[in-house]
Structure formats: structure tokens, C-alpha cells
Amino acid sequence: MPRKFAEIAFTPAVKVLQDRYGSRQTYENFVAKGPANDKITTAISQFITERNGFYLSTVTSEGWPYVQFRGGPPGFLRVLDEQTLGFADFAGNSQYLSTGNLTENNRVFLFLMDYANRRRLKIWGHATVSHDDPALIERLKVPGYSGQAERAILIQVVAWDRNCPQHIPVKYSEHEVAQMVEPLQARIAELEAQLAQAQKSTNLKRW
Numbered sequence: 001m002p003r004k005f006a007e008i009a010f011t012p013a014v015k016v017l018q019d020r021y022g023s024r025q026t027y028e029n030f031v032a033k034g035p036a037n038d039k040i041t042t043a044i045s046q047f048i049t050e051r052n053g054f055y056l057s058t059v060t061s062e063g064w065p066y067v068q069f070r071g072g073p074p075g076f077l078r079v080l081d082e083q084t085l086g087f088a089d090f091a092g093n094s095q096y097l098s099t100g101n102l103t104e105n106n107r108v109f110l111f112l113m114d115y116a117n118r119r120r121l122k123i124w125g126h127a128t129v130s131h132d133d134p135a136l137i138e139r140l141k142v143p144g145y146s147g148q149a150e151r152a153i154l155i156q157v158v159a160w161d162r163n164c165p166q167h168i169p170v171k172y173s174e175h176e177v178a179q180m181v182e183p184l185q186a187r188i189a190e191l192e193a194q195l196a197q198a199q200k201s202t203n204l205k206r207w
């Protein structure tokens, strides 16, 4: 059980309920023996780089949670070093909820889903929004993607954790479905060609 994540997420109120339901001591032992998980490993970096979207959670000045989906081509959420992530934030509906929240509280929570393989990753960090740094925005942009990058967001990673696959429904993206269907389509084309050839030979024999 990662230590850094537990330091953040196991608040006194959470621990009270762990006590009540009997999991407190087990978690205490896991945390004592577990790795810090405050740095992005190679495997976690690969997982992040393969995602084409993630849920970004911020907190309003009144303490309300807010979650918004950020989508883009795989790799748009970049791993800049073992404790820094970054992405070019695209122009959207001009409400500026996430970025507005970040001006008052820079804490973020990122939730990354891999539905096809039933995997999920949670990341806690501090975000910095750069509205006037064209060089940084340019560095974070994914070449060829149509989204209009308006600002750069960097995230200093504090902790990450994974959960088991339980209750994650299996879903495939359009791209993943296309990859699965491709050999079937090729086989159908092959069989159609064979059928057409067989029909042609049968017609010739009739003459």
C-alpha cells in the first residue's frame, strides 16, 4: 500500500470508518511496508502515455468538488519527469471552471481509466496553469491534433495509486474496435473474392 497516497487520503474521518469496519490495522500494516509511490515509474509512465483522456478533479473556493473530462490523442498527457506531468489545455466552452478553481487551490486529482484492460490509476498533485507561455504550450502540443491549445497545465505529482479491476465494465474505444474488426474484414473480403471466383467458374461451365 503506497505511503504517500495514504498520507493524503487516509484522513482522520476515513480512519474512523476503517476502524469501525475493521480494516484500519490491515491498512496500517500495508502502509508501513509499502513503497512511497510519489514518483512516476516506467510502467506508470507508459500507462499515462497510452491514455486518450482522463478525469481532472479540482475544488471550488467553497469546497465543492468538481470533475471534468480532458480528452486528446494518446500521449497528450505528457510525463515530463518522474514527478511532473503536463498537457496543453484546449479551448472549450469558456466556463474556465477547472482553471478558475486552480487559481484558489492548486490541488488536483487525476483519474485515468483503461476500460479495455479494466485498469485505473489515481494521481494526486499540485497544478500550475500558464496562460502566457507560448513556448511551453508549443512544447506540450501534440503535432497534428485539431484541438486549439489555449494554455499549459503542469502537475507536480505528490502520490499515485492503483485499484483492482473489480466492477470496471469492459469498454473499447472506436480505435480499439477498428483494430479488432480489421482481420475479420480482411477475411470477409477474401471469402467474397473466393465466392465471386467460384460463381464466375460455375457460370462459365454452364455455357
Ligand SMILES: Cc1cc2nc3c(=O)[nH]c(=O)nc-3n(C[C@H](O)[C@H](O)[C@H](O)COP(=O)(O)O)c2cc1C
Pocket: 068, 069, 070, 071, 072, 090, 091, 092, 093, 094, 095, 096, 097, 098, 099, 147, 148
Ligand atoms: C467548441 C468546444 C470545443 C471543445 N474541445 C474540447 C477538447 O478539445 N478537449 C476536451 O477535453 N474538451 C473539449 N470541450 C469540452 C469542454 O468545454 C472542455 O473540456 C472545457 O475545457 C471544460 O473545462 P472546465 O469544465 O474546466 O471549464 C470542448 C467544448 C466546446 C464547446
